[in-house]
Amino acid sequence: xxxxxxxxxxxxxxxxxxxxxxxxxxxxxxxxxxxxxxxxxxxxxxxxxxxxxxxxxxxxxxxxxxxxxxxxxxxxxxxxxxxxxxxxxxxxxxxxxxxxxxxxxxxxxxxxxxxxxxxxxxxxxxxxxxxxxxxxxxxxxxxxxxxxxxxxxxxxxxxxxxxxxxxxxxxxxxxxxxxxxxxxxxxxxxxxxxxxxxxxxxxxxxxxxxxxxxxxxxxxxxxxxxxxxxxxxxxxxxxxxxxxxxxxxxxxxxxxxxxxxxxxxxxxxxxxxxxxxxxxxxxxxxxxxxxxxxxxxxxxxxxxxxxxxxxxxxxxxxxxxxxxxxxxxxxxxxxxxxxxxxxxxxxxxxxxxxxxx
Numbered sequence: 225x226x227x228x229x230x231x232x233x234x235x236x237x238x239x240x241x242x243x244x245x246x247x248x249x250x251x252x253x254x255x256x257x258x259x260x261x262x263x264x265x266x267x268x269x270x271x272x273x274x275x276x277x278x279x280x281x282x283x284x285x286x287x288x289x290x291x292x293x294x295x296x297x298x299x300x301x302x303x304x305x306x307x308x309x310x311x312x313x314x315x316x317x318x319x320x321x322x323x324x325x326x327x328x329x330x331x332x333x334x335x336x337x338x339x340x341x342x343x344x345x346x347x348x349x350x351x352x353x354x355x356x357x358x359x360x361x362x363x364x365x366x367x368x369x370x371x372x373x374x375x376x377x378x379x380x381x382x383x384x385x386x387x388x389x390x391x392x393x394x395x396x397x398x399x400x401x402x403x404x405x406x407x408x409x410x411x412x413x414x415x416x417x418x419x420x421x422x423x424x425x426x427x428x429x430x431x432x433x434x435x436x437x438x439x440x441x442x443x444x445x446x447x448x449x450x451x452x453x454x455x456x457x458x459x460x461x462x463x464x465x466x467x468x469x470x471x472x473x474x475x476x477x478x479x480x481x482x483x484x485x486x487x488x489x490x491x492x493x494x495x496x497x498x499x500x501x502x503x504x505x506x507x508x509x510x511x512x513x514x515x516x517x518x519x520x521x522x523x524x525x526x527x528x529x530x531x532x533x534x535x536x537x538x539x540x541x542x543x544x545x546x547x548x549x550x551x552x553x554x555x556x557x558x559x560x561x562x563x564x565x566x567x568x569x570x571x572x573x574x575x576x577x578x579x580x581x
Contacts (some may be wrong), residue, residue, distance in 0.1 A: 264367045265302050267334070269293045270310030270471035271491035273343060274328075276320045286315075289492030290328050298333050305366065307334045310471035310489055311377075311436035313340025322352055337364075341375040341405050341436040341472065342408070347394040350375075361414055363421050369430045372421065374414060376435035376470075379406040400446055400496065407444065407451040408437045415452070418459050431466045438470045440479055440486055441500035449472050460484055480562040497540050 272290040275283040295488060297307060309329065314321035322344065329336060338358035350360055360375035379397075383406035387393040396404045410418075425431070433439065438454050444450035450456070458467045466484045474496035477488035556562070 235347075265300075266366075267297045267300065267304040267305045267307045267338075268310060268469065268489050269297070269307060269492060270339075270489045271312045271341070271474055271493055272325065273312055273315045273491075274321045274325050275315040276318050276324070280346070281331075282321075282324055283315075286493045287324075287328070290325065291331075294328060295491050296332050298331070304334055307332055308337045308434055308469070309339060310434065310469070311339045312471065313341070314344050316398060317344055317352075319346030322357070326357065337373065337434070339373055339434050339436050339471070340375055340377065342397050343394075345375075345377055346397040348391050348552075359379040361417060361429040363368065369432055370422075370425050372418065372431065372433045373538055374410055374418070374433065374435045374439075374456070376410050376439060377408045378411045378435045379408060393447040405447055407447060407449050410435075410439075410456050412450070415455050415459060418456065422459065422463070427463050429463070431460065431463050433460065433466065433468045435470050437472045437490065438477070438479075438486060439468050439484075440481055442473070442477065446496075446499050446513055448499060457481055457484060480556070485556060 232465070237423050266308070269290070272293075273286050274290065275286055277283065291345055297304065313325035313329075338353075340353050340360045342351070342360075344353055359373075363370065363372045369489065384393065389395065396402060397406070399405065422431075435450075437450050438448060439450055439453045441450065443451055460468075461482050461484070464483060468484060468486045470486070471491065474491040474494060475488065476490070479486040509558060559576050
């Protein structure tokens, strides 16, 4: 890496709660006050897209990204209680790719919580994943926080029946800008499960939801989109402090809808460009509920680098340290009820919330 943050500097900041993320991973420390035994950290790795070529040969660059994530995670201080893998371990869902990913991840010295991605799912519809890796829907409690993992990359039966072979189905879901693709969804069964899971959880309990696709609608042509996102948001809306962490988009994205803060985690494989709205002016990004100051979409290192997340009183503050880009901070503003970027701290420069697609 060209730009580093010393571990000593990170620990000395004394913030209420932090997360540290490089190109390969994010580290989150949740704190409920000084000397509180409930303080803890967890790391986040996502979107490695390990690609099998032939025999024992895999795309080396993608392998290196995940190996670096594992190495840095093992040397992190403070030590994370667990690691989240945010989905798309494989590129085409092959058994070889998933087994190769498990072999690399086995070097981690921490327990892993798994989230499935569409690249892991659509070849065998998650059979290998559920047999060898993890359930795709589950929840757990950890030191005062309720965590929920959702399989957000399901789709319509009518689309599934279009393809003659699993390989056709996988290849048509794996492309970014694909007219043959289909929107993702959580589905009624999981939403019913979510309601039951949260029924006995106090509305004051911080909720962290982890999905692969964003649980709001960003840009449909690229499937940065979950069709029934509003239904999931409705289940989460009664809780006072909700954070949704997701992968899939390979770029820095954030949003605020009601009490729900959305944060995208970066990829270990490559950064995607920002979406282009074909119905608007060229290169204009889709409207969002929170205006975003974006890094240069034409820069090869856009959306890679370091990120430090603070969860103070259950709210997320994100300190971006992008490679060869100016540092900036995204902080939840209680008065506005939304994240505010440091480059837009002047109220005169703030852009009112806009309707999203």
